[in-house]
Amino acid sequence: xxxxxxxxxxxxxxxxxxxxxxxxxxxxxxxxxxxxxxxxxxxxxxxxxxxxxxxxxxxxxxxxxxxxxxxxxxxxxxxxxxxxxxxxxxxxxxxxxxxxxxxxxxxxxxxxxxxxxxxxxxxxxxxxxxxxxxxxxxxxxxxxxxxxxxxxxxxxxxxxxxxxxxxxxxxxxxxxxxxxxxxxxxxxxxxxxxxxxxxxxxxxxxxxxxxxxxxxxxxxxxxxxxxxxxxxxxxxxxxxxxxxxxxxxxxxxxxxxxxxxxxxxxxxxxxxxxxxxxxxxxxxxxxxxxxxxxxxxxxxxxxxxxxxxxxxxxxxxxxxxxxxxxxxxxxxxxxxxxxxxxxxxxxxxxxxxxxxxxxxxxxxxxxxxxxxxxxxxxxxxxxxxxxxxxxxxxxxxxxxxxxxxxxxxxxxxxxxxxxxxxxxxxxxxxxxxxxxxxxxxxxxxxxxxxxxxxxxxxx
Numbered sequence: 001x002x003x004x005x006x007x008x009x010x011x012x013x014x015x016x017x018x019x020x021x022x023x024x025x026x027x028x029x030x031x032x033x034x035x036x037x038x039x040x041x042x043x044x045x046x047x048x049x050x051x052x053x054x055x056x057x058x059x060x061x062x063x064x065x066x067x068x069x070x071x072x073x074x075x076x077x078x079x080x081x082x083x084x085x086x087x088x089x090x091x092x093x094x095x096x097x098x099x100x101x102x103x104x105x106x107x108x109x110x111x112x113x114x115x116x117x118x119x120x121x122x123x124x125x126x127x128x129x130x131x132x133x134x135x136x137x138x139x140x141x142x143x144x145x146x147x148x149x150x151x152x153x154x155x156x157x158x159x160x161x162x163x164x165x166x167x168x169x170x171x172x173x174x175x176x177x178x179x180x181x182x183x184x185x186x187x188x189x190x191x192x193x194x195x196x197x198x199x200x201x202x203x204x205x206x207x208x209x210x211x212x213x214x215x216x217x218x219x220x221x222x223x224x225x226x227x228x229x230x231x232x233x234x235x236x237x238x239x240x241x242x243x244x245x246x247x248x249x250x251x252x253x254x255x256x257x258x259x260x261x262x263x264x265x266x267x268x269x270x271x272x273x274x275x276x277x278x279x280x281x282x283x284x285x286x287x288x289x290x291x292x293x294x295x296x297x298x299x300x301x302x303x304x305x306x307x308x309x310x311x312x313x314x315x316x317x318x319x320x321x322x323x324x325x326x327x328x329x330x331x332x333x334x335x336x337x338x339x340x341x342x343x344x345x346x347x348x349x350x351x352x353x354x355x356x357x358x359x360x361x362x363x364x365x366x367x368x369x370x371x372x373x374x375x376x377x378x379x380x381x382x383x384x385x386x387x388x389x390x391x392x393x394x395x396x397x398x399x400x401x402x403x404x405x406x407x408x409x410x411x412x413x414x415x416x417x418x419x420x421x422x423x424x425x426x427x428x429x430x431x432x433x434x435x436x437x438x439x440x441x442x443x444x445x446x447x448x449x450x451x452x453x454x455x456x457x458x459x
Contacts, residue, residue, distance in 0.1 A: 003065045004029055005166070007193065011065070016055065023051035029068055043067045043191060048169050065213070067167045069191045102139065102177045102221075141224065141241055142217035143299040144206035151241070151255060151300060153207040154217060156180065160190040162197030170200055177221050218296040222246065223255070232257055233284055243297065247287030255300060257284075262301050266309055273320060279313030319435040327363040328356045342366075362417055371417065414440050414447070426457050 005011040030037035142154030160168040170188045180202045190197035226240035232254040239254035283290035318334035326346040331354040346353040362371035410419035413431040415438035427442040441452040
């Protein structure tokens, strides 16, 4: 079953076998549409398919969508002046997007780790054959968030940047990931009637199931087939596919270990906030200059954890801009108050704020004077008609006991006021809050310096 989109308008299925030729496909469509077969042009994945090719030769699997456009006889052909004519004169055609490999731009041959995934002269990596018997080639992986919600083999597709139809024939095939990910790098000729588009727009689809035109997926350019059987840097197993960090050593990690690495770092809020990239992670070995640039790789976390990742990233951005987070349970709205302003109102706006008023320093209910509510019990609220046993009340003072313990065993961080416990070791303290990390002296309460280091490091 082949799905045909005729003249970029309506679509319909066509019953053809995998050994059928493109000419036979044209004849089937021509009979259905009542037009001459010699006026039809079949376009798939940025390439016009010639009559002598079979569907199997073109990597057209079942449920694939092809575009067929009609070129009227009175329409003057200008092949010699267009991109297609230049290609024809050079006796070459753009390489099929279904077999092209971009991994060499991510994995150079001089790499000490996973080098070149596919031999440019051979299609050495293939997925299990389809029911039709045609081999399915793959060098892309995507995160399918609509149906699979997992990492799946992907399909690279191209469309006209103007009319958004897959009727554009490419001037050249992409040779690196930048050609695909950066807009306006490759041109072509749109074959749709009345469209003068000449810029290619690449996108990806999940290759694990049939997809509609609107179902696109995010390309994971660091995930690739482990054709060279490189062991995972953490579990040492040989798995496929794998993620290849962009450090100098090109360290390889299997996707299960990468998921565990991300969850662990997320729970400890150890992601790194880069001003250009955002909230990201480096190579698991701590290699320099190895931050993951395409943040959609963190979709491997799954929907729930990925939402946490996005929330933590937004919170980190607010804190680095000098803002605060509303401490009210269930709120956590990011606020950007004026510098030096202690009284913070979480103003309800667009259904986000909760309306609470709190102190910027201690994050408690707003108060005048010094912040000491963290180290003293809050005032009790009288309740009429409710009798409480005095002994039970004494036993139930969990919060008061906790505050007394905090008061005896901790000191507030001089930078953010959060209680920090010292359970042995030297006087060199480091605030445990990821947003603070202030280094200070337990003895004098000042920022850690050479004087503290020399006079009372181990007092």
